[in-house]
Amino acid sequence: MSLAHSSAASTSSAIPSPKGARNAKFAEFSTQALLPITSRPDLVFTHGKGGWLYDHDGKRYLDFIQGWAVNSLGHCHPVMRDALATQSGMLLNPSPAYYNVPMIELADLLAKLSGLGKVFFANSGAEANESAIKLARKWGQLHPNASGGARFEIITFKNAFHGRTLATMSASGKPGWDTIFAPQVPGFPKADLNDIASVEALIGPDTVAVMLEPIQGEAGVVPATEAFLKALRALTKARGLLLIVDEVQTGCGRTGTLFSHQQAGIVPDIMTLGKGIGGGVPLAAMLCGDEFAVFQPGDQGGTYNGNPLMCAVGLAVMRTVSAPGFLEFVRAQADYLSAGLQHLSSRYGGEGERGAGLLRALLLGRDIGPQLVEAAREMTPDGLLLNSARPNLLRFMPALNVSRDEIDQMLSMLDALLAKHV
Known part of the structure; x- marks a missing residue:
């Protein structure tokens, strides 16, 4: 299991991006018409492809939420x-x-x-x-x-x-x-x-x-x-x-x-x-x-x-x-993701990971899940979309056709986050 940054992630860090210019662009989209049923960050997604989403400012995000396990095949398959x-x-x-x-x-x-x-x-x-x-x-x-x-x-x-x-x-x-x-x-x-x-x-x-x-x-x-x-x-x-x-x-x-x-x-x-x-x-x-x-x-x-x-x-x-070989691929990617999460848990004193297939949770051992979600989203040049179903864990729901490179990149970005927040 390699936790080295891929080429796309090599310049990513847990350093938040400058917000001034981004907020100015976001203001063009601001509306008071939507009923506030959730706390949304100041970004508007404009398009997506596979495992990635792109916002109004051109920034891309590696999506390990995928609409809360909705996008089985990623964005716009x-x-x-x-x-x-x-x-x-x-x-x-x-x-x-x-x-x-x-x-x-x-x-x-x-x-x-x-x-x-x-x-x-x-x-x-x-x-x-x-x-x-x-x-x-x-x-x-x-x-x-x-x-x-x-x-x-x-x-x-x-x-x-x-x-x-x-x-x-x-x-x-x-x-x-x-x-x-x-x-x-x-x-x-x-x-x-x-x-x-x-x-x-x-x-x-x-x-x-x-x-x-x-x-x-x-x-x-x-x-x-x-x-x-x-x-x-x-x-x-x-x-x-x-x-x-x-x-x-x-x-x-x-x-x-x-x-x-x-x-x-x-x-x-x-x-x-x-x-x-x-x-x-x-x-x-x-x-x-x-x-x-x-x-x-x-x-x-x-x-x-x-x-x-x-x-x-x-x-x-x-x-x-249901096509031949697809579920075997899902299980192989799941084993790979599980091993990577276990490695990070051991490295940072977590409480392991659990789940089945590509529905998994990393048990953090401390209530820092929401902070990690926000910090992951603000990483540059690429952001990372994660979910904290409970304050002491992160939940992972990537596309079922997620690649090994995307898993490696997510693990590398998460490694950088944990190094800063644990």
Whole structure:
């Protein structure tokens, strides 16, 4: 593992760039019209290619966030550009009340790849998870408890993240989310990840399903163990409960297999996909086994669900990710990145690294994550885009086709940052 600077990174350092001229240029773009839902730095991205983003001042940034695991193939990959260009000249949105060719082809491909026979397309991971919750509750109405009551409770997990609708926020276990838009949607008792006894203790007459992420991404890349996933699958089958796996962040090749749960050798009853399935366009999906497809016409829908423009891109992405050799490449790059992060952890007294595939976290051993993110962005001549899901760690979500040179450059830049801040 080489931590030497590549030629592109040889002049990079942790020295912030002069801000005066850059701020003056940024002022040309300033607006008061956008609702302030996040703290954005004073830069405007104008274009991207592969692993790189470019801002209004011409500065480039090595992107190891990639839209929070969204850009499976990096920025503006040719197969996505071609799919958008071709489909945009044919048909954009005939209405979800009718079939279209990309919708049919992508649904068939997902069913074949997952073993789950039915597919519902949505626009975001939260919408896909909302659909899974609705489907489980509908199934619970059709399969009531011993007293004849509809089953509606879905056991979820502390520190989980399932989206930002009222129902998916209620299903999430993110600290503090129970009061932001109170009252919550009821019916989501919280268990402890990797503690099967805590799940079993919550099962009651109203329980219809258990829902979890194979790796809790927002919690800091915290994996469910293989033993826990196997035990959970056995428990849900034994108790007549649905198992819902939220693969919004982990699916579509992110963890080195098409779907993360496959590494535990289990098959869920319902699975949700988002982020990587569209490679950067708004696309998501909820899949279920044929026997759980209990929606009736009118139960679920959406104006843009399954529109051919997004499905054409998703089809191009999924064909690329599932092509022979692609996942082997992802796993090889993941091993290389993991080894490099382990080296930096040992060098700077960290607490190791964890994750699967190209969803990884570096445990810093101290709460300096946000400072490192800001310092990385301000490096010159090239910036580095990182994420700190928790103050004591950094999360890495590069494109699945990230190169060894890009990994080396990121490690070299991170080395310089750690040398200054640790």
